[in-house]
Amino acid sequence: MKSSTGRWVTGSDFFDRQTELQLLQQRIEDGNHISLTGQRRMGKTSVARELGRRPEEKGWVFLFADVEGASSAEDVIAEFAKAVQRVQPLAKRFATGLGRWLGDNIDELSALDFKVKIRAALDPASWRRHGEKLLADCAAYDAPVLLVVDELPIFLKRIQQGDNGAARVDAFLSWFRQALQERADGSLVVMVSGSIGLRPLVERLGIPDRINHLDPFRLGPWSKDDSEACLRCLADSYAVEMDAAVPGVVYDKLGIGIPHHVQSFFARLRDHAIKTGGTRLSVVDVEHVYRNELLGPSGQNDLVHYETRLKDGLEQANYSLAMEILAEAAVVGAFSAEARRCLASDYADLVDEVRARIVNTLDVLMHDGYLEESDGEYRFPSRLLRDWWAARFRDHHVPLGDRRRAGC
Secondary structure (H helix, E strand, C coil): CCCCCCCCCCHHHCCCCHHHHHHHHHHHHCCCCEEEECCCCCCHHHHHHHHHHHHHCCCCEEEEEECCCCCCHHHHHHHHHHHHCCCHHHHHHHHHHHHHHHCCCHHHCCHHHHHHHHHHHCCCCCHHHHHHHHHHHHHCCCCCEEEEEECHHHHHHHHHCCCCHHHHHHHHHHHHHHHHHCCCCCCEEEEEECCCCHHHHHHHCCCHHHHCCCEEEECCCECHHHHHHHHHHHHHHCCCCECCCHHHHHHHHHCCECHHHHHHHHHHHHHHHHHCCCCCECHHHHHHHHHHHHCCHHHHHHHHHHHHHHHHHCCHHHHHHHHHHHHHHHHCCCECHHHHHHHHHHHCCCCCCHHHHHHHHHHHHHHCCCCEEECCEEECCCHHHHHHHHHHHCCCCCCHHHCCCCCC
């Protein structure tokens, strides 16, 4: 088993998730379209790719389309086409109506060239028709097809920010739902996933019914036992010796078994062992690595991903509120009802509908795993995220309850 701190994994490098994979595979084989959700760094892309690999062993066709970089519906259809290119009978069938663009040597085109030529043939007036044909070809194929659409929410968020954005999001999702429902008796199953939440986005736009054909499946964290087992497995793979208490202390430091954080902690422990001459890792080493590596500059660079994805998923005003909420929860220990009233007062003259925005922002922060609610207060479930945010803001965040603003 190889250490992985950024790439998706599959096969022998994929750890655990047997129950989730079994449940997902059963839903897919039953013909259900899926929305795979879960907080950041939970391994959704790895699960999606491993899930695709397993049905392939039963004769399924697995297609993976990453639409993170798409900025229009035409781009998304081109990404679908790129995914289809690896299955030549499907690619040729789809390209039938585009011969003048592709020429006669379709089987000689790379996936990227196929995508580029398909994109050149698409425009705002034709993407629906060609997209429907592609999905229809998949549904009518002589083997069942699983199409995973990764980072769909980022694409939707991008087009929402453009001209007539809400209507464009509505139009795309309405088309996608209808195109799949019209082929419900075919052999195509779709799973969408992303590092920002799809449900909060459509609810914010008032169109939650546009994804009611997707069966939600939330991917949770590893348990304490699974997290410790992963650490021991990695240590064995790299011949890293460690005291028996180390895996448990690592989990306690993290506070929650987010797979990427477990992998990242091990990678830094392994580097520390090499730097110190390959000595046996102890609890003292765990503390040193946590404070100086995970919470240090290199670790904070890794965790900037969370802030970037948060910015991707929120409007600017809501993003500002989110940063205030997270700073309060990290520095004070919780975002309380009193802090909520103070935040609303502070921003009343700065943003419109501030109380509704706070509600929406908290919904996103909980959906995406930054915070969890208990008895009206919001706290970080991840100690690593809490400590990272606290390290950033403790020197300049004034607790909301201490701010003497009118109405607070």
